[in-house]
Amino acid sequence: MASVTCACWPAHLGPAPAGPLSLPVCFPWSHPAPLLHRRGTRSPGRKGLALGPPQGSAPPDPLSQQLVPPPLTGVLMYRDYPLEQFMAQCYGNVNDPGKGRQMPVHYGCKERHFVTISSPLATQIPQAVGAAYAAKRANANRIVICYFGEGAASEGDAHAGFNFAATLECPIIFFCRNNGYAISTPTSEQYRGDGIARGPGYGILSIRVDGNDVFAVYNATKEARRRAVAENQPFLIEAMTYRIGHHSTSDDSSAYRSVDEVNYWDKQDHPISRLRHYMQSRGWWDDEQEKAWRKQSRKKVRATSCCRPTPQGTLEGRRLGFGGQ
């Protein structure tokens, strides 16, 4: 099996602590948050999820995920994916490693083990299981973590993936971000069972966590990873959160939900705010730093988006998309 070189786990963070989390652990989480926010994404619940798991799943494990990029952008950002490359993919310009072939936010990065996103939902789930099986065979001490939303969990591919993971004993974490909506479809119209923590039906140990609590997500993922490697079995984590923003730039969610509902989550249960309050209460952060960091983030994002090299060379590439011949 081909081995892929990967970024190192930041040495100064040491092994993940079991107790209350310290500044060195929290800081890398807090930093990408405003950057995500400034890029125009307004789904902080999903950001909580994004920033939680990768640290729990280090050294870098393959990430296979569904297209819901703003939140999972945090995952890539945590692995130091440059802002310029995010932008390049969105613009489809000459610097895009994806060669301008897909719509915006379909990121992928080989070095960071982040499998390129595709639009069809849930197709990555059985694929992630296959990758986990190969990792098990290779004795790599690696797992695969696979992200998807509660809507995608309705697809047949999700059922297929869960069943294969259990019967073939694959070291994989299925991470479902349940944010209450699949575009306009609320969860009451998506399923009638008890959420997506339906793993026990497949023989998969499952847990439901508060997706806006970054420590809860971190701890659950960390433990799932430890056991997945040790026991070669799948785990299912359902993280409950809320999608504050619209589904996409083509969506106006006031057509199907109340502003009050959105405001409640924005004000009362915002994962970034919750982390900030925690850090402030510990004396690791204050309003001054907050202000300065927001300003810096804004500047950074603006600077990156001003660079729009013209597309070129995107028509090169293999005939019929075949490669390796």
Next chain:
Amino acid sequence: MAAEAAAAGRLWLSACRAGGHWRRLCSAGLLRGFLQPASAVGDAARRRQLAHFTFQPDPEHQDYGQTQKMNLFQAVTSALDNSLAKDPTAVIFGEDVAFGGVFRCTVGLRDKYGKDRVFNTPLCEQGIVGFGIGIAVTGATAIAEIQFADYIFPAFDQIVNEAAKYRYRSGDLFNCGSLTIRSPWGCVGHGALYHSQSPEAFFAHCPGIKVVVPRSPFQAKGLLLSCIEDKNPCIFFEPKILYRAAVEQVPVEPYNIPLSQAEIIQEGSDVTLVAWGTQVHVIREVASMAQEKLGVSCEVIDLRTILPWDVDTVCKSVIKTGRLLISHEAPLTGGFASEISSTVQEECFLNLEAPISRVCGYDTPFPHIFEPFYIPDKWKCYDALRKMINY
């Protein structure tokens, strides 16, 4: 032959009782097809064995070392054995492959290579292909079996939207080139709607994958090995009616037959005949009939790879002969003959002496009792050829 078939039937029965597609296969009558009473002699037995073609083995190939008499499923087993021996990442999976497979293509491989390398999956084609893609993305070799080509459709999304597009959409950051999907294909005499289909045309419309159909055991092993080693996801359709009926000398060691190269198996000057899989043997016989009855010399081409297909060989032949007849079991409308016909008329318009002829299955589902009327047999092909000559 009868004793062997009876033994196969017993293996069959015990495997089915162990769990699996008992109901599915029973209703298909495939079990009946393989069981033959030891006393089966005479006209009744001969009629039951009557097929619409006669398998014609190639002359023994001298260039690949020692050969052994193999039928088509044994040639497939040999190819898989070679692959697992030289590639430690290679794994084989699908429904019922562990005990040897419903067509015995994987017999002995689990014992030889271990249960982590040859294993059953749950009954779920979309899962099988998705899982296979995931293995291939890590760089390991994935050989997936879909039990009948008729059941490949749940995996259509994974094949068309994922496997075929993996390399392109990621800008070559990721690919699943080491995935091969094998599947029994084509009419078998009693398969009806769901054990007889030839779905190659659905996949021919999909840039990013390769689609291959062998006509014989020797071709099957060489083409399958090429598919497994090819850096693109490949679908390998195995004519199930040939699994036992086709027997020839096949090299024991691995060898490759190149993909996207059609083979001219008989040269001629008056008409070009093109087919793939079982139908190659039908048109071979049509070529003999044409020579004998009409004094017409036919050039017979086995296309072998459907996608990407060998445009040059076919066009060169039509430029020479001026007439083209394409034949396949799959329904006429939208069948792969229409792609060949369209391209040839573009490339060879002024060379054509007659309209291109397509002799195919009817635009209906594949029937059970009416199969002999449905399939493009040698008489339909001969009739079409005669019309072309007299045009």
